[in-house]
Amino acid sequence: MSAPVSAIRDPLIEGGKTYHDITEDICSPTEKTPNLAWIIAFIISASALAFYVFCVAWTVWQGIGSWNLNRTINWGWDITNFVWWVGIGHAGTLISAILLLFRQKWRTGVNRAAEAMTIFAVMCAGQFPLIHMGRLWLAFFIFPYPNTRGPLWVNFNSPLLWDVFAISTYFTVSLLFWYTGLVPDLATVRDRARGLRKKIYNFVSFGWTGAAKHWQRWESLSLVLAGLATPLVLSVHTIVSFDFATSVIPGWHTTIFPPYFVAGAIFSGFAMVQTLMVITRKVLNLQEYITLEHIESMNKVILLTGTMVGVAYLTELFIAWYSGYIYEQFAFYNRVLGPYYWSYIGMMSCNVLSPQIFWFRKMRRSIFVTFIMSIFVNIGMWFERFVIISSTLARDYLPTSWSYYTPTWVEIGLFIGTLGLFFTLYLVFTRLAPVVAVAEVKSILKTAGDQYVGNGAQAQAGTVEQKEVH
Amino acid sequence: MNQFAFESKQKIFLLGAMGLGVVCMVLTFLVDDPLHTRFWSNFLHNSVFFTGIAFVSLFVLAAFTTAYSGWHTLVKRIWETYSLFLIPGLILMGVIILGIWGHFHHLYHWADPAAVAEDEILQGKSAFLNKNWYTIGTVVILGIWAYFAWRMHRISVQEDLQGTSDFSHHRRYRYWSAAFLPVGAFTSAALIWQWVMSIDAHWYSTLFAWYATASWFVAAMALTILTVIFLKALGYMEEVSTNHLHDLGKYAFAFSIFWTYLWFSQYMLIWYGNVGEETIYFRERLDHYPTMFYGNLILNFVAPFFILMRNDTKRKFGTMVLTSIILLLGHWWDFFLMIKPGVYHTAQEVLGHGAHGGGETGHDAAGHAASTFHAGFTMPGLLELGTFIGFLALFLYFVFNRLEKVSLIPPNDPYLAESKHHTVWPY
Numbered sequence: 001m002s003a004p005v006s007a008i009r010d011p012l013i014e015g016g017k018t019y020h021d022i023t024e025d026i027c028s029p030t031e032k033t034p035n036l037a038w039i040i041a042f043i044i045s046a047s048a049l050a051f052y053v054f055c056v057a058w059t060v061w062q063g064i065g066s067w068n069l070n071r072t073i074n075w076g077w078d079i080t081n082f083v084w085w086v087g088i089g090h091a092g093t094l095i096s097a098i099l100l101l102f103r104q105k106w107r108t109g110v111n112r113a114a115e116a117m118t119i120f121a122v123m124c125a126g127q128f129p130l131i132h133m134g135r136l137w138l139a140f141f142i143f144p145y146p147n148t149r150g151p152l153w154v155n156f157n158s159p160l161l162w163d164v165f166a167i168s169t170y171f172t173v174s175l176l177f178w179y180t181g182l183v184p185d186l187a188t189v190r191d192r193a194r195g196l197r198k199k200i201y202n203f204v205s206f207g208w209t210g211a212a213k214h215w216q217r218w219e220s221l222s223l224v225l226a227g228l229a230t231p232l233v234l235s236v237h238t239i240v241s242f243d244f245a246t247s248v249i250p251g252w253h254t255t256i257f258p259p260y261f262v263a264g265a266i267f268s269g270f271a272m273v274q275t276l277m278v279i280t281r282k283v284l285n286l287q288e289y290i291t292l293e294h295i296e297s298m299n300k301v302i303l304l305t306g307t308m309v310g311v312a313y314l315t316e317l318f319i320a321w322y323s324g325y326i327y328e329q330f331a332f333y334n335r336v337l338g339p340y341y342w343s344y345i346g347m348m349s350c351n352v353l354s355p356q357i358f359w360f361r362k363m364r365r366s367i368f369v370t371f372i373m374s375i376f377v378n379i380g381m382w383f384e385r386f387v388i389i390s391s392t393l394a395r396d397y398l399p400t401s402w403s404y405y406t407p408t409w410v411e412i413g414l415f416i417g418t419l420g421l422f423f424t425l426y427l428v429f430t431r432l433a434p435v436v437a438v439a440e441v442k443s444i445l446k447t448a449g450d451q452y453v454g455n456g457a458q459a460q461a462g463t464v465e466q467k468e469v470h
Numbered sequence: 471m472n473q474f475a476f477e478s479k480q481k482i483f484l485l486g487a488m489g490l491g492v493v494c495m496v497l498t499f500l501v502d503d504p505l506h507t508r509f510w511s512n513f514l515h516n517s518v519f520f521t522g523i524a525f526v527s528l529f530v531l532a533a534f535t536t537a538y539s540g541w542h543t544l545v546k547r548i549w550e551t552y553s554l555f556l557i558p559g560l561i562l563m564g565v566i567i568l569g570i571w572g573h574f575h576h577l578y579h580w581a582d583p584a585a586v587a588e589d590e591i592l593q594g595k596s597a598f599l600n601k602n603w604y605t606i607g608t609v610v611i612l613g614i615w616a617y618f619a620w621r622m623h624r625i626s627v628q629e630d631l632q633g634t635s636d637f638s639h640h641r642r643y644r645y646w647s648a649a650f651l652p653v654g655a656f657t658s659a660a661l662i663w664q665w666v667m668s669i670d671a672h673w674y675s676t677l678f679a680w681y682a683t684a685s686w687f688v689a690a691m692a693l694t695i696l697t698v699i700f701l702k703a704l705g706y707m708e709e710v711s712t713n714h715l716h717d718l719g720k721y722a723f724a725f726s727i728f729w730t731y732l733w734f735s736q737y738m739l740i741w742y743g744n745v746g747e748e749t750i751y752f753r754e755r756l757d758h759y760p761t762m763f764y765g766n767l768i769l770n771f772v773a774p775f776f777i778l779m780r781n782d783t784k785r786k787f788g789t790m791v792l793t794s795i796i797l798l799l800g801h802w803w804d805f806f807l808m809i810k811p812g813v814y815h816t817a818q819e820v821l822g823h824g825a826h827g828g829g830e831t832g833h834d835a836a837g838h839a840a841s842t843f844h845a846g847f848t849m850p851g852l853l854e855l856g857t858f859i860g861f862l863a864l865f866l867y868f869v870f871n872r873l874e875k876v877s878l879i880p881p882n883d884p885y886l887a888e889s890k891h892h893t894v895w896p897y
Contacts, residue, residue: 003891003892003893004887004888004890006884006885006887007635007637008637101720231727234731238731242738245739246738247743248745254739255675255676255677255678255735255736255739255740256675256677256680257735258731258735258739259680259731259735300536304651307651307652308655311655311656311659312676315659315679316676319674319675322598322663322674324590324594324595324672359648
């Protein structure tokens with residue numbers, strides 16, 4: 001007997017699905033020729049990716065001088081994009097790890113795609129520090145190992161180095177987590193396949209047979225990985241925030257940065273999940289698995305984290321005044337009313353004000369509003385990093401070195417290019433693996449399927465009884 | 471047994487404990503310096519600590535309700551009654567406010583017009599750090615919180631009596647819960663700045679409010695676990711199983727780590743930045759309060775981390791009682807360390823002794839050694855412990871008194887069945 005479910009809960013799987021329906025609905029998109037929407041999206045994404053390759057080659061050939069960074073503003077779009085992508089890469093592991101520990105059933109509808117997105121986002125993020133090196137082929141210098149380069153040795157006191165470890169650890173664990181979840185589903189795809197396809201899926205599903213022992217180990221491994229990944233969700237963006245907060249630059253050196261960056265990261269991550277899910281559920285016809293309930297839950301998380309970020313913005317502003325430290329006060333005056341005032345407005349309106357419409361249930365459950373808001377939040381969180389990085393650097397201690405920064409086409413191209421990389425990978429993923437975790441959705445069917453719980457369940461039960469009477 | 475009876479034996483015991491608290495406070499008052507710094511700082515310390523536990527209880531209730539949590543239904547009455555302590559909390563903080571206006575104490579450097587007149591930094595902050603704002607902020611914000619607590623409690627009790635199958639009470643409860651989240655999140659920071667951070671009036675940290683809230687959170691969880699186990703030991707709350715204990719333990723564990731994360735973030739960033747105006751806060755504590763400083767980490771991180779990491783420890787009543795006592799005292803200890811050094815410093819300045827640690831005052835070695843231990847400041851003494859017990863007894867007396875008036879288990883909560891069958895392990 002499954003545990004009782006409160007009648008106040010709404011179902012998470014609609015359409016009275018059977019186990020077989022679930023397999024059929026979720027696996028079949030990987031077995032058909034892609035539709036026109038997918039092909040067009042792929043052509044656009046792959047073109048952007050190609051442009052990315054061109055821009056990287058340009059940067060390497062011409063040098064970092066092809067960007068508009070200058071003596072004063074030595075971090076611009078590159079680090080903004082890096083932090084933006086790393087932030088986006090937070091939702092997947094939050095959903096898969098923390099919501100697993102919290103036993104949140106709605107995570108099963110979105111965790112697979114969110115984890116995949118996390119991995120792709122972290123890959124995009126990783127590009128920027130590498131390109132910023134200028135000489136990509138020397139990237140191995142960041143690894144601390146005995147070498148013949150004399151005094152050239154990594155600086156363990158630098159949060160930038162901690163970042164290397166934090167992000168690579170996060171990437172590894174997220175990848176393992178994602179792949180572990182995929183194994184039973186890849187086996188499901190295998191069981192439906194024939195010929196070479198079957199051989200390939202058999203190989204990647206590690207010979208999974210669905211034996212009780214397999215499931216037991218799989219469950220244990222999932223929990224262990226969730227336990228390991230939970231601190232990682234916090235640590236990655238904490239260490240990214242250290243990149244700024246360990247300095248003594250006014251506007252950067254503030255103690256609230258670690259938790260506030262984490263909240264912002266989850267915020268932007270969920271926004272990207274929404275962007276992808278709203279499209280994916282439509283194109284792959286998965287509305288009965290990624291329901292309005294899922295979308296509403298994620299909108300609530302967006303409202304929550306957006307408001308947390310809002311508390312942090314106001315705390316920063318207030319404490320800047322309260323500190324009585326004129327440089328701190330100026331840094332924030334400059335943020336709000338300085339030459340980059342428009343980016344502050346963009347940040348505040350997209351991140352704090354606009355998500356407040358999610359106080360209304362109608363808005364939370366509107367696909368259109370959700371999609372627009374998810375784009376808003378993505379923009380707002382990009383602005384947040386731009387505000388923190390460039391607008392702060394533009395006004396330093398020495399007024400003669402004050403400067404203004406606008407990106408070159410190369411920098412813009414690199415950003416658009418990583419979007420291409422991201423969407424190309426995501427589109428390929430939707431072709432190769434089930435975008436919803438088949439096994440996990442099945443595990444909640446009896447406690448969240450609409451024939452078992454919610455208002456519809458009683459109605460259906462009623463009809464069954466009536467049928468029996470007749 | 472779903473109806474708690476507050477027996478006279480328990481009342482007498484708690485009244486006795488309150489009496490002990492009063493005796494300790496009177497003794498503190500008598501042995502104190504001319505400003506009664508020890509007495510007043512003890513009063514502030516405990517008032518802030520227990521009012522904060524009440525606030526966090528309301529916040530937890532609001533958060534869990536908003537998040538569709540079902541498992542906590544069997545213990546939610548405890549948080550509902552805890553949160554009602556915001557009303558006595560308002561009275562306790564009212565005494566501090568009266569003290570500020572009547573110049574009965576010198577807890578806050580900024581409340582002293584003479585000090586502000588010759589201190590440029592305090593002048594800069596005086597638009598926020600002044601008696602009016604302290605009074606208005608405390609009364610209005612605590613008043614709003616207390617209103618929410620009272621309101622939510624009332625809806626919950628109405629649901630017991632007249633709950634219907636359309637869940638209208640629960641929906642109303644959820645509206646109030648959701649509304650409280652932003653209200654609580656924005657306003658708690660302002661109160662923590664005024665009540666606690668402004669004691670070190672020159673110092674500031676953007677993380678401080680969240681840090682203090684995390685400390686309250688763990689303390690509230692610890693006290694909840696103790697109350698649940700106490701009620702179970704009396705034969706109440708039979709349906710609260712080791713599974714619920716396990717989940718409460720998980721919260722205590724997770725938020726102990728979260729508290730440590732915030733502690734580390736604040737400490738590390740200030741240490742790394744090495745700006746004198748910021749490091750002075752920790753320099754003072756490391757130099758003159760080393761036991762408190764390191765003890766804080768041992769009690770609130772090392773102990774819960776190693777004890778609560780395993781699954782089985784969170785399901786054992788004895789272990790959970792021990793750990794909860796450590797955590798409750800540990801976070802009381804944490805607030806002691808937040809409050810006492812600054813208060814002591816201020817008092818010394820007012821008394822004209824010059825504060826310790828001032829570089830240019832040039833203490834000689836002997837003089838410094840003689841001044842390193844200050845009863846009631848360097849470490850909590852017996853009087854502090856007695857005062858704590860008194861306040862704890864007051865809190866529990868109030869809570870049990872309110873608990874007696876309602877059903878221990880909310881019979882019409884839509885999640886009741888889920889909570890009764892809650893299972894977390896083995897899966």
